[in-house]
Amino acid sequence: MVAGVRIGVLWPLCMMLLMALLWRPRKKALLLAAVAYTAGVWQLQWAISQQLPSNLEGQTLRFEAQVVALPQTVHEYRFGRWRWRQTLLLEVWGNNLWPGRHRLRVNYYAPPAPLHAGERGQIALKLRSGRGQYNLAGPDLARRDLAQGIHARGSVQQWRGVSQGDGFLRWREQLANTLAASLQGSPVGASVVPALIVGDRSRLTTQQWQVFQSTGAAHLLAISGLHIALVAGLAGWLGRWCLMPFCQYIAPALRRYTLQQLAWCPALLAAVGYSAMAGFSLPTLRAVTMLAVVAISSCLRQPLSLWRSLAVALGVVLLVFPLSALSESLWLSFGAVAAIGWLAMGQGSRRLIVLLPVMMSVLGAVLFEQWSLSAPLANILLIPLYSFLVIPLALCGALTGSSVLLQGAATGIELSSWLMEGLAGAVIVPGVPLPGALAGACVIVALAVLMVPAVPFPRRLLPLFLVPWLAQRPAPLPHGEWELTVFDVGQGLALAVRTREHLLLYDTGSSWPGGSMAASIVVPWLNRWGQVPDRIVVSHGDNDHAGGLEAILPVMGDSPVVISGEPERVANSVPCHAGQNWRWDGVRFRVLWPRRGDGNAHGNDASCVLHVEGGSLSLLLPGDITRESEYPLLGHWPQSDLVVLAHHGSRSSTSAAFLRETSPEWAIASAGYRHHFGHPHAQVLERLRASGVTVLRTDESGMIVFRRGDADNVPLITKWRQNYARPWHQPAGWRFW
Structure with missing residues (x-):
């Protein structure tokens, strides 16, 4: 399955x-x-x-709707002003163009009044498919939405309320507000406790979330197997030694069952109750399903081995939630249980506490593409702290309304925040590649064999398991050749030019409060290959080109080399001006624009224009320059085989005179899918077609890799959405191949 x-x-x-x-x-x-x-x-x-049909993308559709999860409300600075934004999970129905009931993830910008969980209304939505970006590394939004049962994304154009939110959803939201209000004296506690109790992470600041992520401790904030198992274990222990003996005393018929069997009743009830408080999210339902399998086998006195229990639980989970096979969290949770069982066979509990985080950090690196030196140590310290102090105190405080217990939980959270801030600096190891699927599997097998002495395998051969990981490098290029990788970063630009021994990054994509394209796509790509950029060129200071610089600088070490056409807007950069040039491995890099001392060049027209020439191919990177900067260079533009279209293909750039002088054979447009700017513009595409230029587009092809081929010097062009397409990137349809 x-x-x-x-x-x-x-x-x-x-x-x-x-x-x-x-x-x-x-x-x-x-x-x-x-x-x-x-x-x-x-x-x-x-x-x-069930996904949104492509012909309905961009249209305004009307539905009946209900908010079916806790709204995430943030106050953000966008487009020159502060505004409120709510992220909502809706269930919608009642549209003839798209019949049936569907789940949508939407944003509501500047709502007149905030919406609440459970609220119903009539809504107008502008929708798009959950297409996202598609690259070698980074998130696959289409697969993630499919696994979570989300059929489309979009924005709210109009909302007319029909009924106020009530019932259990509304109670969860009110509980989150109550918990936050009772912990006003502890900002960290007020943000984290609602996340641990009801799954409300809307109060977490960007800095808090980044600290949890950078130390590999973000899983502590997601109510999943660890939390459910902890609550079930505590309830089962109390039931076995306190509740069930009393029940046997007042109901003698229960004496035919052992206390261990009876203890599963409060354990499962507590697990289901905690799952309900978390909104019956898929991770909690999977954890409850696993517990139910073990409970049934115990109550029927049909003991199952660990591996058979895992197999049965996985089978039940896949029968109930088949698409969870696409979710990383499923394999992380089952992998954690399997790792615990494997290590427990040959190690005592003390060594297990040390060895398990090492195993899980490798598994997390494979599944989530995050490589952190601090993750094992952070988890060694934080998992016991949260398991035995923070979560029990927070749950008891929430159920009893005791502010003393809640303050105790907040104190533990503040201690964990202090520990994580101290560990957050050791995030990545420059030059050490992230293990891929095969390399990660080999490393995990090697660790398992090393840690369990009973396995009959010669230890001196274990270093061979590291070969797939250490050999995980891009294919070397011949001297004088270059390779271009244009990342799919939506409406923005980020690309890499690789020579035999060096790497140049040109622009870094956009950023937003809490993240950036560079952090989610470019940095994982660098880590996957163990690459460290030798130099970064940031064309100019606009966010869609310079926003991700801060995420990449830590990868470059202590002395990053950054040049920019607008150094006053790009921190840690030096001016870029015409005449700068350097050679790497027989490949020549020349800066053509802006001219030194040209006070008229500003904004888009201050973009650092770079020409790359090596072997039989040349490349031109013009940033966002307009025709006003193209015309002064007429007569000096070098002929280029490949041009990355200026300003994403805007009609203000790529003039006919520019095309005549550069005479490219190929052009690449980095633009957002169905973006409201409409790039690349139809006039530019027609101009390119008339000039006989082949156009490649990241919004259609995803990440694009361009290099010279070995045979007949024909370029090898890899289009990620075509060459590595998965079923969820295409319309539904039975396919033989």
Whole structure:
């Protein structure tokens, strides 16, 4: 079933049926595997068919709607002013163009009055598919939305309330507000306690969230298997030694069951109750399902081994939530339990506390592309602190309304915040690659074998398991050749030029409160290959080009080299001006614009224009310059095989005279999918078509890699959405291949 959900094509099914015909002793098992695979493919295709049809993107649609999760309300500075923004999870229905009930993730900008959980109304929405960006590294929003059952994203154009929020959802929101109000004296506690109790993370500041992420402790804020298991274990212990003996005393019929069997009743009730407080999120439901499998086997006196229990629990979870096979959190939770069981077979509890975070940091690096030296140490300190102090005190304080218990939990949180701030500096190791799927699996196997002495494997051969990880480097380029990688960063620009031994970054994409394109896409790409940029060129100071610089500077070490056409707007940079040049591995880099001392160059027209020439191919990077900067260089523009379109393909750039002088064969436009600016502009595309230029677009192709081929000097162009497309990047449809 996992293979069917993740692969989504039919040729493996044909292989299974053929093997069933040829291998009769295993006929039943192979036919069962074929049925499970078909069920996985069917679930995947059905879920894709529920996504927003492409012909409705950008239209304003009207629905009946209900807020089905706690709203996330933030006060942000955008477009020159402060405004409120709510992020809502809605269930909508009642539109004939898109029939059925659908779940949507939407933003409500500057609402007249904040919406509350459970509130119903009539709504006008402008929707788009959860397409996101698609790169070698970084999040795949389409897969994430599919796993979470979200059918589209968009923004609220109009809301007319029908009924106020009430019931359990409203109670959860009021509880979060009450908890935050009772902890006003502890800003960190007021932000974290509602997240631990009801899953409300809207009060976490950008700095707080980044500290949790950088130390590998963000999982502590997500109510999942650790929290559910802790609450169930505490309730089961209390039930076994306090509640159940009393129940046996007043109800003698219960004496036919052991106290251990009876203790599962309060344990499961507590787990379900905590899951309800968290809004029955998928991670909590998966954890409850795992506990229920173990409880049923215990109560039926059919003991299961750890591995069989995990297998049964995984099977039940996939039958109930088949698309959770696409979720990283599923494999992290099952991987954590498997790692605990494996290590416990050969180690005592003391060494387990030390060894488990090491194993989980490798697994987290594979699943979430975050490499942190501080993660093992932070988890060694924080998991016991949260498990035995913070979460029990917070839960008891929330249920009893005791401010003393809540203040105790807040004190533990403040201690953890102090520890994490001290550890946050050791985030990444420059030059050490992030392990991919294969390399990570090999490292985890090597650690498991090393830590369990009972495994009969020669320890001197374990370093061989590190070879896939240490060999995880991009293919070396010949002397004098270059390779261009244009990242899919939406409406912005970020690209990398690699030579044999050096790497240049040109622009860094946009940023926003709490994140940036560089942090989510460029830095994971650098970490995946173990690359350290030798130099960064930031064309000018606009956010869509310079916003991600702060996320990349820590990767470069103590003396980063940054040049920019607007050094006054780009921190830690030096001026870029015409005449600067350098050579790397036989590749020549020349700055063409702006001219030194030209006071007229500012804004877009101050962009640092860079020409790259090596071997048989040349590249021109013009930033955001307009025709006003193109015309002064007429007669001096070098011929270029490849041009990255200025200003994302705006009609204010890429004049006919510019194209005549540069005479490119290819052009790349870095632009957002269905962005309201409409880049690249139709007039520019027509001008390029008339000049015989082949246009590549990141909004259509995702990340683009361009380099010279080995045969006949024909360029090799990799378009990520075409060459590495997955089923959820395409319309629903049964496909053989």
